[in-house]
Amino acid sequence: xxxxxxxxxxxxxxxxxxxxxxxxxxxxxxxxxxxxxxxxxxxxxxxxxxxxxxxxxxxxxxxxxxxxxxxxxxxxxxxxxxxxxxxxxxxxxxxxxxxxxxxxxxxxxxxxxxxxxxxxxxxxxxxxxxxxxxxxxxxxxxxxxxxxxxxxxxxxxxxxxxxxxxxxxxxxxxxxxxxxxxxxxxxxxxxxxxxxxxxxxxxxxxxxxxxxxxxxxxxxxxxxxxxxxxxxxxxxxxxxxxxxxxxxxxxxxxxxxxxxxxxxxxxxxxxxxxxxxxxxxxxxxxxxxxxxxxxxxxxxxxxxxxxxxxxxxxxxxxxxxxxxxxxxxxxxxxxxxxxxxxxxxxxxxxxxxxxxxxxxxxxxxxxxxxxxxxxxxxxxxxxxxxxxxxxxxxxxxxxxxxxxxxxxxxxxxxxxxxxxxxxxxxxxxxxxxxxxxxxxxxxxxxxxxxxxxxxxxxxxxxxxxxxxxxxxxxxxxxxxxxxxxxxxxxxxxxxxxxxxxxx
Numbered sequence: 001x002x003x004x005x006x007x008x009x010x011x012x013x014x015x016x017x018x019x020x021x022x023x024x025x026x027x028x029x030x031x032x033x034x035x036x037x038x039x040x041x042x043x044x045x046x047x048x049x050x051x052x053x054x055x056x057x058x059x060x061x062x063x064x065x066x067x068x069x070x071x072x073x074x075x076x077x078x079x080x081x082x083x084x085x086x087x088x089x090x091x092x093x094x095x096x097x098x099x100x101x102x103x104x105x106x107x108x109x110x111x112x113x114x115x116x117x118x119x120x121x122x123x124x125x126x127x128x129x130x131x132x133x134x135x136x137x138x139x140x141x142x143x144x145x146x147x148x149x150x151x152x153x154x155x156x157x158x159x160x161x162x163x164x165x166x167x168x169x170x171x172x173x174x175x176x177x178x179x180x181x182x183x184x185x186x187x188x189x190x191x192x193x194x195x196x197x198x199x200x201x202x203x204x205x206x207x208x209x210x211x212x213x214x215x216x217x218x219x220x221x222x223x224x225x226x227x228x229x230x231x232x233x234x235x236x237x238x239x240x241x242x243x244x245x246x247x248x249x250x251x252x253x254x255x256x257x258x259x260x261x262x263x264x265x266x267x268x269x270x271x272x273x274x275x276x277x278x279x280x281x282x283x284x285x286x287x288x289x290x291x292x293x294x295x296x297x298x299x300x301x302x303x304x305x306x307x308x309x310x311x312x313x314x315x316x317x318x319x320x321x322x323x324x325x326x327x328x329x330x331x332x333x334x335x336x337x338x339x340x341x342x343x344x345x346x347x348x349x350x351x352x353x354x355x356x357x358x359x360x361x362x363x364x365x366x367x368x369x370x371x372x373x374x375x376x377x378x379x380x381x382x383x384x385x386x387x388x389x390x391x392x393x394x395x396x397x398x399x400x401x402x403x404x405x406x407x408x409x410x411x412x413x414x415x416x417x418x419x420x421x422x423x424x425x426x427x428x429x430x431x432x433x434x435x436x437x438x439x440x441x442x443x444x445x446x447x448x449x450x451x452x453x454x455x456x457x458x459x460x461x462x463x464x465x466x467x468x469x470x471x472x473x474x475x476x477x478x479x480x481x482x483x484x485x486x487x488x489x490x491x492x493x494x495x496x497x498x499x500x501x502x503x
Contacts, residue, residue: 144269156277178298193239202244222409292330339448339455417476433498
C-alpha cells in the first residue's frame with residue numbers, strides 16, 4: 001500500500017503504560033528526525049479520524065522498523081488501531097492551560113475560565129502528567145481560596161455528564177476516608193431508600209486504602225453500570241451503589257486523583273472539589289459528609305476537620321447544594337474486616353441483624369442514617385435515630401438492599417481467602433492504641449483490593465483486655481507471596497496495636 005512520506009505503519013508491541021499515553025518511534029525514523037522530535041516530546045497522534053496526545057519514547061533496537069510506529073495499549077485502544085493501520089504525527093499546538101499552570105506555581109489566582117481551560121485539557125489528555133503534577137502541587141496546602149475551589153469544582157462538573165432527577169430532594173452521603181473498615185455507605189443507602197429517600201450513590205474504588213465502597217460492593221453485586229443502567233436501578237429502587245468511574249461524572253476527579261496518589265498530597269481545596277463535583281454531577285442536592293478525626297486518620301485534628309467542614313459548606317452553598325458535615329471518631333478502624341470481601345461480610349451481618357455483627361459498624365451506620373433521614377425530610381429533627389433503628393431491626397433495610405443488588409445484576413456469595421495467618425498478643429494487657437495506617441498497609445500488602453478476599457480481620461478494639469497469645473488480627477491472602485510480604489511488614493511494625501501492661 002502506498003503511503004505519504006509522513007505516514008507511518010502501526011505495529012502493536014503490547015506495552016501497558018496504564019493511563020499515560022505513550023508513542024514509540026525508531027531513532028532513525030524519517031518523521032521523527034525531520035520534525036525534531038526527541039525522547040519525552042509530547043506529540044499529537046492521528047489515526048482513524050481520531051487523535052490524542054502522547055509522550056514519545058525512542059526505540060534503538062529491532063523492535064520497530066524506521067517506518068513503524070507503536071502506541072501503548074491504552075492509546076491503541078482509544079484510537080481503535082489494528083496492525084498495519086496508517087498513522088501520522090504532528091507537534092502539539094500551544095496550550096494556554098500550560099501557561100495558567102505555570103502562573104499558579106508563582107501564586108497567580110485562577111478564575112472560572114482559567115480553571116475550565118485546565119480541567120478541559122486535563123480530561124482530554126492534552127496536559128501531560130508533568131503538567132498535572134505541577135498543577136496538583138501548586139494547589140496543595142492553602143494555595144486555593146474559596147472562590148478558586150468553587151471554580152475548580154464547577155469546572156470538574158462541567159467537564160463531564162450531569163444527572164438530573166425528577167425529585168425535589170436527592171441525598172447523598174460521603175466519608176473523607178482514612179478509617180479502615182468504615183463501610184457504612186451500603187447500610188445507610190439501604191436504610192435511607194427503604195424509608196423513601198432518593199439516593200443515587202456513586203462510589204470510588206480504593207485510592208490509597210485496602211478497599212473503596214465500590215470494591216466492597218462489587219463483592220456483593222455488579223457495580224460497573226453505565227448512566228442508563230444507573231438511572232434504571234434508581235427508578236426501580238430509589239437508590240443504587242455503583243462505581244462512579246464507569247460513568248463520565250466529573251472525570252477530571254479521576255485524572256487528578258491518579259496524580260495525587262503517588263505524590264501523597266492531601267489538599268483541602270482539591271478534597272472539597274473532588275467530593276462535591278461528584279455529588280453535584282450525580283444530581284444530589286443534600287449531602288452528608290462524615291469526617292473521622294484521629295491521629296492516624298485523614299483528618300488528624302478537630303481543627304483540620306472544622307476547616308474542611310467550613311469549606312465544604314461554603315462551596316456547596318455557592319453551587320446550590322446543602323452540605324452537612326459530621327465530625328466523628330476516627331481513633332480506630334470500624335467493624336472487623338479491612339478489605340473488600342471482609343468488609344462485605346460485616347455489611348451483610350449488620351443488615352441481617354446477626355448476633356455477632358460488629359456493633360461499632362451498626363452504631364455508626366445508624367448515626368449517619370438518622371442524620372440523613374432528617375436532612376431528607378423523612379424524619380423530624382431528633383427522630384431520625386428511632387426510624388433508622390426500626391428500619392434496620394425490622395429487616396426492611398436488608399430487603400431493600402437485596403432489591404438494589406437484584407436491580408444491579410444479582411446478589412453474590414461472599415468469597416473467602418484460602419490463606420490466613422493469625423497475629424497474636426505477645427503479652428497481656430489493655431489495648432491502648434491502634435495505628436489505622438499500618439493496619440491498612442498490611443491489608444494492602446496482603447493483596448487488597450486487587451484480590452477481593454485479601455485483607456485483615458481485626459479481633460480487638462481500643463480498651464479491649466487481651467491475654468498473651470490471644471489473636472489480635474488475622475491476615476487474609478489469596479497467594480503465598482502476598483501473605484509473606486504482609487507478614488514481613490507486620491513483623492517490622494509490632495506496635496501497630498499497642499498493649500499496655502497493668503502497673
